[in-house]
Amino acid sequence: MRASRAYWICQLSGWSVYAAVNLLLGSLSNGPSASGLGLSVGASAIGLGATHAFRAVILRLGWLERSVAALAVRMAAGSLVTAVAMAVVALAAVSAVFAAFPVEQDAPPLLLSFLGATVNWTALLLIWSGLYAGVHLVGRWREAERERAQAEAERWRLEAVARGAELRALQAQVNPHFLFNSLNTVRALIAEDPDRARDAVTELSDLLRYALAAGRRETVPLGDEIATVRRYLALEGLRFEHRLGAEVRADPEALAAPVPPMVVQTLVENGIKHGIGRTPEGGALRVEARAEAGGVRIVVESPGVLDAEAEPESGVGLANAAERLRRLGGDRAALVVRQATPNTVRAEILVPLAVPTDA
């Protein structure tokens, strides 16, 4: 409705200006005359009618939906056809007027008039087409831009939602392989060593509670994380027996440092899964937390060889751990996993002590 009104305003004002210019030019060369007025108004009326019909054709054939090039070709061809039609109509009108009101002056040769009128109208219609298509193309471009911006915003929103869900799921996740193997161990221990079975149930419960709560907390004191690591190692020790040696050392000053929950735990789990769990003779895992100037350094060392092929699974855990560290400490927090000696893999975390407040 509004587009239609804007259209009419443009059409009427445009053709009025055209009539006024024609009238002015005619008056300047031939002096003001009734016939000059008639010709100017008549020409504008024909122009208005013809372009309105042209517009109906454009809309009916859906030219505005086409590509810019296709639209341009069609508008140009349409302009030419319309101009010929207008020239015919205009000459017929002029001839009729001359026939009704004979004047002394000679009528100009018909063919010449026709060609002149066609060229004039074509030029005029091309200008009209340019304006008409231009207005529509600008509208179309703005609409596309708006849609693209909306799609982009939606994509970002979905990504944020997905990432949040992924984080929660990963944080709450306890490796099912570990969980069911532990339960199986407990089942075996119930007959063999009921006291250790009871302890194992408690340790497993504490571990699960901690892992479930991890999804709701940004950070925990390192002391809590270390306690969980000890529980985890105790449970894995029941499974691996003499194959798993473990040593956990932490500076008392380091225990209050805030760390993302399950971060050290992830490293220890990886160390067991890819190191000790892969060698029949087993090995020793070492966890150390040291207070240093400006931060806490946590080292997890396990026997093994960094294996590019094993990355997909552990890669997710490590990437997740690194991401949570970055959120906590920005660029100053770091997680590095490297081959420390030919058969030792060392994972190192650096947690800055002063947590930036801009997070």
Add this chain to the structure above:
Amino acid sequence: MSRAMLRAVLVDDERLARVELRRLLEAHPEVEVVGEAADAPRARALLDALAEAGTPPDVLFLDVQMPGETGFDLLASLDAVPPAVVFVTAYDEHALRAFEVSAVDYLVKPVAPARLAAAVARLDVPETAAPDDIPEAAASEAVEDAVRRLGVDDRVFVKDGERLHFVRLGDVRLFESEGNYVRLYVGRETPLVLRSLNQLEARLDPAVFFRASRKHLVNLARVTTLEDWFGGTLRAVLDGGEAVELSRRQAQRFRERTSL
């Protein structure tokens, strides 16, 4: 009439897991645990020793995730897998779903006694597995070495990329040497096994599997036509459409054997 005893071998890297399974199996007197192993090399040694003693196990309870070689690796390394294999795993559904054929049972840890009972009930040992029931093939030709030759009903385990198969030897039309591997032609599949053709030939029953040439070992039961070929050689066409040329020497041997 009492049911035949089933000899079982347990393979799991965790001692307590083996203890638990052994205890669960106590409820099934028809299953006798004749040995256990903590990893693939020890399991291989145990299976070899049992086979040499003439008492190969009827069923293998096998953990999938083990340090070093996995349960699948162990099976793939065996010349012939025990008649029944039951996988016991903590959480490896995805690994077991890789099986093309569902001719495999698996238990999840902790093992539910009822589920174990169902698995054991399904274990009625195939006829061929009984030690004194020597396959016709093995009996038909004198076997010098002590190792029992593998017959058509023995199965090999094939790990072909992500896909796992138990393959009955009688279903294999053709063994084709391919570098360090041997390609099996079985059904529409052509999986590779890490074995040399000589190694395989040494274990297979020569009455059924005939060395056609340096590159090929054919299952004679699957030969549809045999025709004279150039220069005194023979050409065998298998029921899968494969054509294999017998070298002159092997063609000669083949003629001697068949023309009584």
